[in-house]
């Protein structure tokens with residue numbers, strides 16, 4: 001049987017960063033993925049991911065975001081592949097908007113530069129949007145977007161350059177583990193690993209099911225991305241158009257529309273990519289790719305309302321998977337009683353921009369049991385009952 005020190009299972013957005021981190025630390029990791037690089041079955045395709053630091057999801061994420069942005073800069077310097085574009089992010093919402101208020105609170109707590117815009121200033125600065133009159137804005141100039149395909153390429157290039165081995169397509173069928181090593185069964189034979197990091201995205205529960213506490217859930221949901229063509233130069237691909245999120249609770253309920261302008265040279269389509277971050281229903285990750293028929297019409301109607309005359313025709317639509325944890329916060333931890341296994345999953349639709357920091361945390365945990373980054377709040381103990389702890 002083959003023996004390895006460290007195996008990373010799943011080389012998507014997060015696993016590629018974990019593999020890179022392990023390789024740069026001289027751990028000679030092996031990376032496995034069931035699909036070829038560039039596949040569109042998981043969570044890390046579509047050209048762009050919004051990257052903010054004034055974090056409404058919880059201010060505890062901010063130190064991890066600061067570390068992640070530094071990590072992107074280092075990766076770009078090492079590989080020459082541009083990943084992070086600081087074009088600014090605009091948030092718009094009403095007085096009660098959690099999106100705005102929690103972002104402002106995070107920015108205040110951690111000293112993140114932001115500009116708070118009253119309704120008049122919001123309209124003056126961003127005339128391309130037509131928003132309800134009372135909406136105000138928060139603009140974070142140092143934010144922007146990361147390009148997942150570029151980030152994966154850069155991380156894999158760095159990993160291989162520092163001694164990692166990659167095998168794909170190789171499907172991992174099961175993992176058995178204790179504290180002293182793991183047995184990994186693949187379609188191409190068995191591997192004994194001292195340590196394994198599982199970054200299998202939407203397939204994590206299927207792979208680790210029996211090793212996880214029943215309260216630890218990773219539930220896949222399908223989301224859609226729709227690209228609209230450029231109509232006027234200022235709308236997309238040029239200065240003056242940041243990435244944006246609109247919290248229009250009156251119309252959209254518990255969810256936000258977001259958009260990211262695209263540009264020549266990006267993977268995917270030119271124009272503006274639109275998505276909706278909100279509640280979804282569980283899907284089977286193996287069969288979830290088909291896009292529901294009403295999505296393009298709904299997005300087109302809503303964009304005509306928020307960006308009238310700015311966007312052209314819808315030109316493409318693609319689905320992508322979220323992997324929801326029970327509380328919508330990430331899970332990055334060693335498995336209790338099976339210290340050989342670290343899991344990093346449940347990114348709940350907001351994980352990609354963190355990839356360099358998650359790589360660091362996962363390898364810290366795998367090697368020494370503790371991370372130098374303040375990531376304890378993402379541990380598995382939050383799902384234990386008092387009786388178990």
Ligand SMILES: Cc1cc2nc3c(=O)[nH]c(=O)nc-3n(C[C@H](O)[C@H](O)[C@H](O)COP(=O)(O)OP(=O)(O)OC[C@H]3O[C@@H](n4cnc5c(N)ncnc54)[C@H](O)[C@@H]3O)c2cc1C
Pocket residue numbers: 009010011012013014015032033034035041042043044046048049050051148170171172173199200201202203204207223224225275320321322344345347348349350351352353354
């Ligand atoms: C539409 C959409 C919009 C998003 N917007 C944002 C955003 O604005 N900002 C942000 O930060 N994040 C965003 N996210 C979330 C972010 O993209 C994800 O959190 C991140 O990409 C998750 O990466 P992952 O590595 O966990 O999953 P994946 O990239 O899917 O990687 C998992 C990998 O594991 C492999 N695998 C699975 N099972 C096995 C097995 N048994 N054997 C071998 N290999 C296996 C798969 O083939 C896959 O390559 C968004 C996600 C979506 C879908």
